[in-house]
């Protein structure tokens with residue numbers, strides 16, 4: 001039998017909150033699947049339905065309709081006892097850490113093991129290993145109030161990993177942290193994803209988080225998933241206005257308007273096309289562009305360019321004005337596309 005590569009499969013998931021005077025549709029027929037071993041991000045504006053979605057996956061919220069399969073098990077149809085066992089496979093971390101203030105770091109991390117009735121010696125050994133993993137071995141006896149935000153989240157991560165989960169859910173885990181601490185926590189999530197082959201599903205409103213750690217992303221808007229894709233593809237060609245505005249918050253893709261309106265094309269016979277080329281990886285567009293210019297005898301003016309990184313991969317944008325006879329311009333674009341470049345025509349002046 002073929003091994004199932006999906007860790008989470010969500011079908012037709014809806015959630016309606018009914019309050020005495022209104023019904024709020026927080027999720028509307030959501031379908032989504034998450035592969036084993038990936039870091040999957042869900043991004044959306046406030047109120048889009050992110051928290052509801054992630055909380056349905058471990059049944060902190062009961063779906064109104066639909067099914068959720070986690071690691072081959074239909075979570076929505078379990079009884080209380082089965083659900084308690086299934087939840088041991090699902091760790092969760094939170095924006096405000098949710099640590100027990102009266103317990104030490106060590107006892108916070110050991111808490112889920114106590115609940116799972118793991119023998120004390122074994123639990124203590126596992127707790128020490130987890131503290132080592134998150135870089136807090138020397139703070140075992142501290143209380144949460146004595147820790148920085150980043151350290152508190154490390155405790156949260158160690159506690160979430162205590163029962164050896166297959167899935168880690170992250171509910172805005174870096175939203176309360178400063179940018180530098182955010183980066184170190186995201187780095188830790190990447191490390192544990194790799195070392196433990198742990199699948200991570202995170203929700204965020206911050207596209208930087210998606211850019212730093214995620215393999216794939218889903219954009220949620222108004223209770224519905226409006227786009228799902230590889231993070232690099234969504235960054236290079238966002239398919240919806242919501243995705244585009246999220247991408248624009250971290251990567252400047254916009255060509256300044258004054259450049260777009262200034263054309264160097266002259267006369268009846270020459271036209272100009274403004275294009276944006278997105279390139280991924282080390283293949284800068286440069287040699288392809290110079291060979292296009294030579295091959296078709298057109299002019300290319302560079303309007304704007306930048307290079308960024310998505311996860312660890314260089315990712316760039318270059319805006320050009322191509323000038324030449326209309327038919328030749330079209331052939332030039334076909335040539336660039338045939339060389340694997342992502343091309344967007346910004347106008348047809």
Ligand SMILES: Nc1ncnc2c1ncn2[C@@H]1O[C@H](COP(=O)(O)OP(=O)(O)OP(=O)(O)O)[C@@H](O)[C@H]1O
Nearest residue numbers: 017019024026044045046047048049050051052053
């Ligand atoms: N317990 C509840 N009772 C009634 N309405 C709720 C409840 N929880 C959430 N909602 C509503 O459901 C919708 C989705 O909320 P949700 O918290 O899932 O969105 P979100 O994307 O996580 O937003 P935020 O980033 O602000 O937390 C919102 O309109 C919200 O007001």
